[in-house]
Amino acid sequence: MNIHPLKFLITLIPIALLAGCGGGSDCYYNMDSYGSVSSARVFYPCGMENSSELHHVTTLSGGLSNTKENMYWLAGHLVENNDMVVFAISASSNTSVGNYERAHKSAVEMIESERNNPASPLYLRLDKLALMGYSMGGGAVLNAAHDLGSEVDAVVAMAPWEPSVFLGDVTADTLAIVGENDIVASPAYAEGAYGNLPDGINKAFMKLDNFGHLQWVGNTGSSTNTVAAKQMISAWVDYNLNGSGSALNSLLNPPSAVKVNENNL
Known part of the structure; x- marks a missing residue:
């Protein structure tokens, strides 16, 4: 398990009664x-819960005014295509990068609690940790990765909004991905984040053809660019958490909807 033990006691967090498939x-x-x-x-x-197999886990959030429901499309995709556990979260305050950063850090604590909760289906079954977020949540996961250091293994920042420029000591393998038509979170934010990341990690900056800011919210479409977004996120997870050679090939030779692919892989 790559999630480091917390330095203080975390009480078991109650699980709501609602569960399902x-x-x-x-x-x-x-x-x-x-x-x-x-x-x-x-x-x-x-x-x-009936298997001893370990599963990678990620936090996942939206951005300004979003709730966890806006990102269920990606949560389901990651479970079905990457066999991951996904903590889709709503932030207590969803109006700033800083608030989302704190929310992702709280979610990491929740993950650790569930890993050690005998009543949870996740009990002792979690492996490597990723952080994923969109817009303000995208800027937040970059900042959180900076603060959490080696606790985090991989990051996916979707259309990141105003991440910190102080990313030079991030140790997590990081993908910054944005749409070329995004007039809210300019592609310059994602490209700037890519440039500020250290060369000693796997990192990539991708720009999607004909893709705008709000297409990340509830992205259930089947267009070539929405499919490409899901494919690249899945490949990033598979390569950087599992070492998959076929995933690396996908990242180096992405579909045509990926118009820009700068990387250090």
Whole structure:
């Protein structure tokens, strides 16, 4: 397990009664508020509690005015295609990068608590940790990765809004991905983040053809650019957390909807 033990005692966080299946291979349960997280839905591969297999885990958030529901499309995709556990979160305050940064850090504490909770289907079954966020949440995961250091193994920042320029000591392998038509979170933010990351990690900056800011919210479409976004995020996880050679090939030879692909892989 690459999530380092917390330096203080975390009490077990109560799980809400609602649980179910997402219609495919993903099951879920809801969690109450904790720290800077107002609510969370935990997506996981159905039946993992009956297996000793370890699963990678990620936080996931939207951005300004968003809630966890806006990112369920990606949570389900990651469970079904990457066999991941996903903590989709709503921030207690969703109006700034700083608030989202605190929410992701709270979610990391929630993950550690569930890993050590004998009543949780995740008990002792979590492996490497990723952080994923969109817009303000995208800037937040970059900043959180800077603060959390080696606790974090991979980062996906989607259309990141105003991340810190102080990213030179980030140790997590990081993908910054944005749409070329984004007039809210300019592609310059993502490219600037890529440039500020150290050369000693796997990192990439990708720009999607004909893709705007709001296409990341509830992205359930089947257009070539929305499919490419999901493919590249899945490949990033698979390569950097599992060492998949085929995923590396996908990242180095992305679909045509990826118009810019700068990387250090």
